[in-house]
Amino acid sequence: MSAPAHAAPTPAQGTGATERAPVEAGRHQRGPGALLDGLSESQRHAVSTPDSPLCVLAAAGSGKTTVLTRRVAYRVLEGSARAEHALVVTFTRKAAAQLRARLARLGMPGRVRAGTFHAVAYEQLRRHWADRGLRPLALVEEPTPLVAAVLGDHGRGTPAAHAALGEIHWAQVRMLAPDDYARAARRAGRKPVAGLPAHDVAEVYRRYQHLKDRRGVLDLDDLVTRCAALLEEDATAAAAVRWRTRHLFVDEFQDVNPAQWRLLSAWLGEGRDLCVVGDPRQAIYAWNGADPSLLDTLPALVPGISVVRLDDNHRCTPQVLSTAAAVLAGPGARATRPDGPAPVIAGFDDDGAEARALARWLRCAHRPGRSWSQLAVLARTHARLEPVAAALAGAGIPVRVAGGRRDAELRAALRALRRMPAQRRLRSALAELVAGDGCGERPPAVDALERLADEHALEAPGASVGEFVEWAVAEGVLDHEAGAGDAVELCTFHRAKGLEWPAVAVVGLEAGMVPIVHASAPEALAEEHRLLYVALTRAEDELWCSWSGVRSSGDKTWRCEPSPLVDRLSRGAREAAPRGQDLPGRLAALRATLSGGAPCAPGLPAAG
Numbered sequence: 001m002s003a004p005a006h007a008a009p010t011p012a013q014g015t016g017a018t019e020r021a022p023v024e025a026g027r028h029q030r031g032p033g034a035l036l037d038g039l040s041e042s043q044r045h046a047v048s049t050p051d052s053p054l055c056v057l058a059a060a061g062s063g064k065t066t067v068l069t070r071r072v073a074y075r076v077l078e079g080s081a082r083a084e085h086a087l088v089v090t091f092t093r094k095a096a097a098q099l100r101a102r103l104a105r106l107g108m109p110g111r112v113r114a115g116t117f118h119a120v121a122y123e124q125l126r127r128h129w130a131d132r133g134l135r136p137l138a139l140v141e142e143p144t145p146l147v148a149a150v151l152g153d154h155g156r157g158t159p160a161a162h163a164a165l166g167e168i169h170w171a172q173v174r175m176l177a178p179d180d181y182a183r184a185a186r187r188a189g190r191k192p193v194a195g196l197p198a199h200d201v202a203e204v205y206r207r208y209q210h211l212k213d214r215r216g217v218l219d220l221d222d223l224v225t226r227c228a229a230l231l232e233e234d235a236t237a238a239a240a241v242r243w244r245t246r247h248l249f250v251d252e253f254q255d256v257n258p259a260q261w262r263l264l265s266a267w268l269g270e271g272r273d274l275c276v277v278g279d280p281r282q283a284i285y286a287w288n289g290a291d292p293s294l295l296d297t298l299p300a301l302v303p304g305i306s307v308v309r310l311d312d313n314h315r316c317t318p319q320v321l322s323t324a325a326a327v328l329a330g331p332g333a334r335a336t337r338p339d340g341p342a343p344v345i346a347g348f349d350d351d352g353a354e355a356r357a358l359a360r361w362l363r364c365a366h367r368p369g370r371s372w373s374q375l376a377v378l379a380r381t382h383a384r385l386e387p388v389a390a391a392l393a394g395a396g397i398p399v400r401v402a403g404g405r406r407d408a409e410l411r412a413a414l415r416a417l418r419r420m421p422a423q424r425r426l427r428s429a430l431a432e433l434v435a436g437d438g439c440g441e442r443p444p445a446v447d448a449l450e451r452l453a454d455e456h457a458l459e460a461p462g463a464s465v466g467e468f469v470e471w472a473v474a475e476g477v478l479d480h481e482a483g484a485g486d487a488v489e490l491c492t493f494h495r496a497k498g499l500e501w502p503a504v505a506v507v508g509l510e511a512g513m514v515p516i517v518h519a520s521a522p523e524a525l526a527e528e529h530r531l532l533y534v535a536l537t538r539a540e541d542e543l544w545c546s547w548s549g550v551r552s553s554g555d556k557t558w559r560c561e562p563s564p565l566v567d568r569l570s571r572g573a574r575e576a577a578p579r580g581q582d583l584p585g586r587l588a589a590l591r592a593t594l595s596g597g598a599p600c601a602p603g604l605p606a607a608g
Contacts, residue, residue: 039063052275055308057307062311072249083111087120088249091251093119094498118220124230224260225259242271248268250277280292282533313333315337319576320536321576342578358391372397379490417468426467504543506532506535512560532565
């Protein structure tokens with residue numbers, strides 16, 4: 001078969017999160033052997049083994065991204081793969097940009113494609129529509145109004161639409177048709193949303209699907225299932241896609257949901273060139289249909305697949321890792337770094353005292369040579385972060401809340417861009433947004449849009465407004481534009497996934513919050529434990545964990561009890577206390593430091 005007419009996208013440039021695993025090789029690569037320099041024995045094996053298909057079980061901090069990108073480059077440089085026929089898929093635009101940047105630094109001939117499931121699926125659908133002369137279906141930026149239009153006939157509006165759309169998403173990622181929803185929802189113990197019983201949600205789902213068909217639009221979930229269906233039903237389209245994509249690599253495989261697995265299987269066809277990397281201990285997206293059991297069942301799903309384990313954690317000190325591992329049952333990763341400070345694990349009378357102590361700890365952590373942006377505060381929910389942000393800002397500590405005001409600004413700017421003619425050139429439209437502000441200053445959201453436009457231009461030079469907006473929606477850019485400047489990052493446990501900082505504070509460890517109150521089933525509780533483990537392992541060197549006996553919001557106050565997981569954290573921290581540490585003395589130093597009566601004291605122990 002002849003090659004498809006479209007050229008492979010040019011990889012975007014960007015910076016990835018730092019890793020303590022070996023640094024990337026230089027651009028001028030002499031041969032594949034240099035890619036093995038500085039790797040551990042298990043990493044070298046994962047990179048260089050000729051086995052395929054291959055599953056790499058990579059613990060937190062094990063150098064997963066280094067191993068994945070070097071395996072791609074190793075395959076290309078030793079001749080068993082060609083860059084233009086390789087595809088690396090992941091789940092977020094930020095992760096895809098990081099992968100593209102790191103692959104570009106490895107000195108391979110040719111360019112490797114890396115993108116999200118949604119973006120790759122949409123690109124393949126658009127290619128198919130263009131090749132067949134078909135009218136492309138538009139990607140709806142915000143589907144809530146469509147659901148609201150359906151619910152409007154029942155006297156319900158947008159608030160109920162958000163809840164119903166969540167149930168529709170739950171069904172779509174599990175490939176449930178409207179006729180199957182009610183039975184599956186009852187079996188899964190789904191509760192009625194917005195006062196709608198399961199059979200009413202099923203009817204809303206059915207009418208929502210019909211409305212999309214009438215308007216000629218798709219939502220994000222449709223991209224995955226439509227692309228899979230195309231490859232399953234159209235042999236010519238499948239052959240073209242599989243000709244271009246002969247070597248398939250999957251990042252964060254524990255996050256794959258059933259619809260995405262269907263698409264992966266369609267991409268693979270009868271092929272065997274598959275490499276997946278994942279960690280079931282970091283599976284935290286059940287709400288998105290993610291099924292971590294796929295990692296356990298891969299040998300049955302993909303006969304002959306080889307498994308390589310990466311059990312060494314190169315990111316966290318033994319003290320941080322022991323504290324985090326205590327949350328989960330079973331053996332954990334092995335820390336390869338030297339001892340560090342014992343984690344701070346402390347309770348406070350009220351949230352005001354907690355915030356004051358946290359501010360002091362952050363100032364201590366913000367020592368010479370370490371910027372504010374190397375510090376983070378994590379909480380289970382965004383609502384728990386809002387009073388923390390206010391308290392820290394009041395104490396003179398710069399903060400940035402991921403998904404906060406800057407996301408709202410960016411969303412508003414995208415809406416303004418979408419109101420312009422879809423065929424208009426993107427650069428002139430952005431210039432008009434700046435000129436239309438009328439205040440003589442560049443709106444921060446326009447700066448963010450221009451950075452995104454620069455990234456998109458590497459794949460589609462001279463893009464139109466319509467093309468850019470559809471790309472931005474498919475890539476989920478709003479989830480990852482946190483803004484610029486040197487500030488302490490505040491984000492939820494889920495948003496922290498894939499990130500790391502030298503010093504991390506985990507706050508709000510109260511019963512009903514961690515684990516979250518509605519997680520009552522064994523599977524839900526297990527995921528809550530994994531979620532806390534993910535949050536704790538974001539810390540490289542220093543870790544703070546805290547809870548408050550009294551919380552307040554406006555005029556309301558309520559009493560709290562520490563999370564039942566706090567005892568596990570304290571036990572894990574004590575078991576890994578650095579040898580020779582004077583625990584009574586350190587405990588006294590901790591209390592003095594947190595109360596503001598003493599200078600910063602390094603190496604503070606758990607003080608639960």
